[in-house]
Amino acid sequence: xxxxxxxxxxxxxxxxxxxxxxxxxxxxxxxxxxxxxxxxxxxxxxxxxxxxxxxxxxxxxxxxxxxxxxxxxxxxxxxxxxxxxxxxxxxxxxxxxxxxxxxxxxxxxxxxxxxxxxxxxxxxxxxxxxxxxxxxxxxxxxxxxxxxxxxxxxxxxxxxxxxxxxxxxxxxxxxxx
Amino acid sequence: xxxxxxxxxxxxxxxxxxxxxxxxxxxxxxxxxxxxxxxxxxxxxxxxxxxxxxxxxxxxxxxxxxxxxxxxxxxxxxxxxxxxxxxxxxxxxxxxxxxxxxxxxxxxxxxxxxxxxxxxxxxxxxxxxxxxxxxxxxxxxxxxxxxxxxxxxxxxxxxxxxxxxxxxxxxxxxxxxxxxxxxxxxxxxxxxxxxxxxxxxxxxxxxxxxxxxxxxxxxxxxxxxxxxxxxxxxxxxxxxxxxxxxxxxxxxxxxxxxxxxxxxxxxxxxxxxxxxxxxxxxxxxxxxxxxxxxxxxxxxxxxxxxxxxxxxxxxxxxxxxxxxxxxxxxxxxxxxxxxxxxxxxxxxxxxxxxxxxxxxxxxxxxxxxxxxxxxxxxxxxxxxxxxxxxxxxxxxxxxxxxxxxxxxxxxxxxxxxxxxxxxxxxxxxxxxxxxxxxxxxxxxxxxxxxxxxxxxxxxxxxxxxxxxxxxxxxxxxxxxxxxxxxxxxxxxxxxxxxxxxxxxxxxxxxxxxxxxxxxxxxxxxxxxxxxxxxxxxxxxxxxxxxxxxxxxxxxxxxxxxxxx
Numbered sequence: 001x002x003x004x005x006x007x008x009x010x011x012x013x014x015x016x017x018x019x020x021x022x023x024x025x026x027x028x029x030x031x032x033x034x035x036x037x038x039x040x041x042x043x044x045x046x047x048x049x050x051x052x053x054x055x056x057x058x059x060x061x062x063x064x065x066x067x068x069x070x071x072x073x074x075x076x077x078x079x080x081x082x083x084x085x086x087x088x089x090x091x092x093x094x095x096x097x098x099x100x101x102x103x104x105x106x107x108x109x110x111x112x113x114x115x116x117x118x119x120x121x122x123x124x125x126x127x128x129x130x131x132x133x134x135x136x137x138x139x140x141x142x143x144x145x146x147x148x149x150x151x152x153x154x155x156x157x158x159x160x161x162x163x164x165x166x167x168x169x170x171x172x173x174x175x176x177x
Numbered sequence: 178x179x180x181x182x183x184x185x186x187x188x189x190x191x192x193x194x195x196x197x198x199x200x201x202x203x204x205x206x207x208x209x210x211x212x213x214x215x216x217x218x219x220x221x222x223x224x225x226x227x228x229x230x231x232x233x234x235x236x237x238x239x240x241x242x243x244x245x246x247x248x249x250x251x252x253x254x255x256x257x258x259x260x261x262x263x264x265x266x267x268x269x270x271x272x273x274x275x276x277x278x279x280x281x282x283x284x285x286x287x288x289x290x291x292x293x294x295x296x297x298x299x300x301x302x303x304x305x306x307x308x309x310x311x312x313x314x315x316x317x318x319x320x321x322x323x324x325x326x327x328x329x330x331x332x333x334x335x336x337x338x339x340x341x342x343x344x345x346x347x348x349x350x351x352x353x354x355x356x357x358x359x360x361x362x363x364x365x366x367x368x369x370x371x372x373x374x375x376x377x378x379x380x381x382x383x384x385x386x387x388x389x390x391x392x393x394x395x396x397x398x399x400x401x402x403x404x405x406x407x408x409x410x411x412x413x414x415x416x417x418x419x420x421x422x423x424x425x426x427x428x429x430x431x432x433x434x435x436x437x438x439x440x441x442x443x444x445x446x447x448x449x450x451x452x453x454x455x456x457x458x459x460x461x462x463x464x465x466x467x468x469x470x471x472x473x474x475x476x477x478x479x480x481x482x483x484x485x486x487x488x489x490x491x492x493x494x495x496x497x498x499x500x501x502x503x504x505x506x507x508x509x510x511x512x513x514x515x516x517x518x519x520x521x522x523x524x525x526x527x528x529x530x531x532x533x534x535x536x537x538x539x540x541x542x543x544x545x546x547x548x549x550x551x552x553x554x555x556x557x558x559x560x561x562x563x564x565x566x567x568x569x570x571x572x573x574x575x576x577x578x579x580x581x582x583x584x585x586x587x588x589x590x591x592x593x594x595x596x597x598x599x600x601x602x603x604x605x606x607x608x609x610x611x612x613x614x615x616x617x618x619x620x621x622x623x624x625x626x627x628x629x630x631x632x633x634x635x636x637x638x639x640x641x642x643x644x645x646x647x648x649x650x651x652x653x654x655x656x657x658x659x660x661x662x663x664x665x666x667x668x669x670x671x672x673x674x675x676x677x678x679x680x681x682x683x684x685x686x687x688x689x690x691x692x693x694x695x696x697x698x699x700x701x702x703x704x705x706x707x708x709x710x711x712x713x714x715x716x717x718x719x720x721x722x723x724x725x726x727x728x729x730x731x732x733x734x735x736x737x738x739x740x741x
Contacts, residue, residue, distance in 0.1 A: 002433070003428070005351055047551060049461055050741055051466050126556070131556070132551055133551060162314070169635070171637060
């Protein structure tokens with residue numbers, strides 16, 4: 001029994017049943033497949049989070065974001081600037097209590113270098129309904145290259161708890177044809 | 178003192194029980210159940226608030242209740258119960274006296290004081306920082322202090338466990354190697370030491386920071402080390418509840434592990450590889466390399482997952498072999514059909530095994546895949562996954578063994594047997610529903626730890642699809658069902674412990690009924706002749722489900738925006 005010392009004192013020399021060996025082999029090979037699948041996807045897949053990141057400060061980061069906003073704002077919406085930066089450029093999104101600032105307008109099938117950083121606590125960038133979710137830290141500037149492939153209006157929900165206004169932290173992102 | 182006064186012999190199992198150990202097991206189990214009740218109540222309040230049609234609590238109370246729910250059930254209930262498991266697996270199973278009972282009581286008091294202090298901090302209202310307390314959001318200093326005291330207490334208990342192993346070995350209270358269940362408990366205890374050390378490394382500076390002695394704590398370093406505690410503590414649970422599965426299989430069927438070597442090596446895999454799972458929480462964070470993520474998130478090529486998959490075969494396999502030896506040999510599944518499904522200890526254990534594997538296990542591996550994490554991180558998929566592991570897995574297994582603990586350690590007849598008989602099903606199905614519907618909502622993008630999925634007061638609007646609202650409604654309903662199962666458990670256990678008929682010194686309890694005990698299985702014949710076709714069928718179904726679900730999620734991932 002499992003509650004008593006092994007009945008065979010030299011239990012480590014007992015032969016293993018065939019059925020157990022087969023299962024161990026199957027599980028081991030499956031583990032290898034899952035392991036190499038992640039590596040394979042770095043080559044063959046189109047969805048890989050970049051590892052590009054920089055240390056920054058809220059002041060430095062918001063300065064860059066403000067420069068982009070000043071240059072490329074096309075209109076206002078609910079008090080938010082709507083910014084349309086050129087394809088291929090560096091695009092800055094500010095996460096702060098409790099806003100995603102500004103509203104971005106991107107073009108379909110164009111690439112952008114999207115920067116994410118927080119001004120205060122941690123936030124969660126959750127692009128809906130695409131369902132891309134990335135953690136946003138203060139002091140770190142995460143850069144990922146995104147290529148929107150469907151036009152439409154998207155929501156940016158905060159999915160890292162950030163205090164009492166957390167559930168009101170919603171941003172917007174447009175993708176135009 | 179004479180030995181007769183220090184020990185009693187259990188009339189059912191013949192085990193020699195150290196009376197001091199028995200008191201400690203009782204104390205830890207009682208406190209555990211009290212915190213399960215408190216934490217469970219907070220959980221119900223959370224689920225009722227996330228049920229859109231009910232939306233029960235105001236926002237500040239919701240975040241407070243969610244913080245308290247996580248602490249009281251994930252930390253306090255489970256670790257107190259694990260202390261009881263450790264003392265049982267060392268002192269009782271090895272027939273030894275407990276090493277340093279005074280230390281054990283000191284640990285117990287520290288844990289209790291810590292739990293109360295942290296609950297006090299949360300109920301003050303200024304520490305609604307969630308279980309994870311990510312910096313730079315700051316809780317009241319007593320929040321961190323309470324957790325540190327609790328952890329120190331748990332560490333002392335762990336060392337009492339190790340000390341007892343040494344005493345048992347020196348005083349030769351057993352022959353040969355320790356039993357498999359004790360081996361599993363050793364696994365849990367070793368992981369516990371690593372876990373608590375990680376907790377100390379990050380929480381002590383955080384306490385000093387909250388008191389103003391340290392000016393800055395890096396959020397990324399905090400998170401990495403915090404999860405070396407947070408995720409590893411879930412691996413303590415896995416090791417402990419797998420040990421409990423083996424224990425219940427042995428108590429109910431006299432089951433013998435198919436192979437001691439295989440089962441022990443599977444536990445060893447946990448010790449070697451589970452701790453690196455902190456990476457599961459860092460897959461979409463800035464600043465880590467993909468190499469680091471892939472190696473760590475896969476527990477070094479899924480070797481710890483291999484351990485769990487092995488237990489997934491050997492636990493039901495040992496039951497099947499025992500049942501077949503008893504004569505239930507017809508077809509593939511007579512052994513399972515004729516299992517004692519009205520015995521809540523067995524029913525709870527088997528449901529725990531199935532739900533842990535199918536719901537918690539598969540979803541955990543999928544979510545922990547480097548790229549797939551992008552479409553799940555911090556959505557409700559995450560709590561969906563861990564309610565499958567920690568509640569349907571660990572909590573249900575601990576509830577199940579409590580049905581043996583009450584008659585054998587508390588020496589009371591179980592009351593309300595009909596209630597007890599149905600309890601594992603009501604609770605298990607409730608929790609399985611919670612898990613699945615939260616995962617469903619998460620797949621649709623609904624955020625975890627979020628008070629209002631309608632965004633009624635937000636400056637900019639966003640609407641989730643109506644299916645997401647349906648999922649959250651169903652989640653609420655199944656949470657009510659699970660709560661009912663929780664209340665049934667509390668009523669049966671608390672009722673029996675305080676008001677159940679006391680068993681006489683040599684009296685065997687009449688419930689839970691176990692199948693007629695033919696002599697415990699001692700031989701499986703030679704390695705070629707072990708026949709467990711039913712179990713092979715079960716693990717094959719599991720494997721197919723695993724593979725399909727894994728690749729379905731790669732398909733989902735391939736449909737989102739290209740990013741690099």
